[in-house]
Amino acid sequence: MNxxxxxQSFGPIRQIDINFRKVNLFIGDQGTGKSCIAKxxxxxxxxEKALMTETYSLDYFTKFVDARFKKQLCGYHRIDDFFRDDTYILYESALYKFVYADSMFKIENKKETITGLPKIMYVPAERIILSSAEKKLKTFDGLPASNLTFNQAFWESKERFKDGYALPFGNLSYKYDSLNDNSWIVGSDYRVRLINASSGIQSALPVCIVSEYLGNIVASGKERPMSVEELQKLQKETAKIMENENLADTVKNAMLKHLSGRSRYNCFVNIVEEPELSLFPESQNSMIRLLCKVNNSSTDNMLLLTSxxxxxxxxxxxxxxxYKAYEKGDDEIKRRVAEIVPPEYHVDPDSLAAYSLTNTEMENYQSVLSESSGIISKNDLDSVSEIIMREFNSLYRIYATTIK
Structure with a gap:
């Protein structure tokens, strides 16, 4: 992950400089920029994906920056009005470098070989609306367009798991009656319609089934669905390479490998807002574990959480x-660790990035990972707990004086 x-100066963000890893966590108070980073x-x-598939030309978004880059592209997530006169944004990967500065947007193509396309899903905090609506929503007036994309993935997932899906908590399962278009949550001795289930279940179910559905698609290694236009274009480019007698076989193979990368997904990029939404702590544990399990199902998958x-x-x-105990332990230690946390949930500390965002500093973010242990260290949330405990102790001492 590179x-x-x-x-700098974008919405609530004053200044950040972040390197993403396989698992990424952004935590902090409201209005500190967690969702802004995710979006x-x-x-x-x-x-990147649109440029790799040649859905858009390299200069499409660099021309008419206000109408295309800001309003069209950033407007998808409703962050188009976050720009200021001194806004600076740089995003760089192995494939492209994007820079927005001085009201100009520039793209640099690094011309690296494409090994596959990302399957990207943004899971919005407003997802509970999907569960509380019995019928498929066709419009999302007042909500970002990303909700419509997630809605489509949710319904595809419901069809995939219509025969049953076990939720990761509460000994509950989900069943979808496609004939009558009804969703059910089933317990050991009862069942209720999804629209009547608790807010935690309504929030969690879309995250769970969409994540597993898309993770399974990527892990299968199958070719991705393509439009007729996209498929014809790919076939023409392949034929053009094969028929070019001026190209050496090694060059042809490299060009064909580059093209083949556009026909399949090589990773699932799962971006989840507030996975803990309306969930009891024990259920939060099950939810995070499931997301990490899906993330571990393919080497290049990425998970980004705001919380x-x-x-x-x-x-x-x-x-x-x-992970650390399992990797360093002998067979007996591995067995004991696996009984508590099976390996499919483990997180390599070298693959984790965790940041706390605040409103108090010029650079309003800080890593909360210990460099020596790779474990999340003390942070602002611990400080809040300490404040609450100090208040409790002070109040209890006062209360004690009233007891006679």
Whole structure:
């Protein structure tokens, strides 16, 4: 993972410079820029994909920057009004370099070989609307367009799991009656319509089934669906390479390999806002584990989480510690670790990035990973807990004086 994002003066972000890894966590107070980072990352990953598939030309978004880059591209996530006069944005990967500065947008193609395309999904915090609506929503008035994209993936996932899906918590399962267009949550001795289920279930189910559905598509290695126009274009380019007698076989093979990368997904980029939404801490644990399991199903997958919950930090720490103990342990230790946390959930500390965002500093972010251990260390959320405990102790001492 070698994606880098540098942002100055954009929405709530004053200044950040972040290198992304396989698992990425952004945690902190409201309005500190967590979702803004996630949406920028999603935007540039999608733009990379659009350029790789030649859906758009290299200069499409660099011309008419206000109408295309800002309104069309950034407007998809409703961040088009976050720009200021001194906004600076740099996103760089192995394939492209994007720079927005002085109201200009520039793209540099590094001309690296494409090994496959990302399957990108942005999971919005507003997802509970999908579960609480019985019928498929066709419009999302007042909400970002990303909700419509997630809605489509949710319904495809429901069809995939219509015979049953076990939720990762509560001994609950999901069943979809496609004939009557009804969704059911089934317990050990009861069932309720999804629209009548708890808010936690309504929030969690779309995340779970969409993540597993798309993760399975990528892990299968099958060719991705392409439009007739896209397929014809790919076939023409292939024939043009094969018929060119001036190209050496080694060059042809390299060019064909580059083209073949456009026909399949090589990774699932899963961007989830507030996975803990409306969930009890034990269920949060199950949710984060599931997302990490899906992320581990393919080498190049990426997981990006935004969160307000301190439990997210503790859960990831457990998965990191499980990885470290399992990797260094003998067979007996591996067995004991696996009984607590099976290997499919483990998180390599070298693949984890975790940042705390605040409103208090000029650079309003800081890594909360310990360089020596790779484990998440003390952060602002711990400070809040300490404040609450200090208040409790002070109040209890006062209360004690009233007891006679």
């Amino acid at each position: 994606e880098r994002l540098t942002v 920028l990352f999603s935007t540039f990953r999608w733009l 307000h919950s301190p439990y997210t930090l503790a859960i990831l720490n457990n998965l990191v510690l499980a």
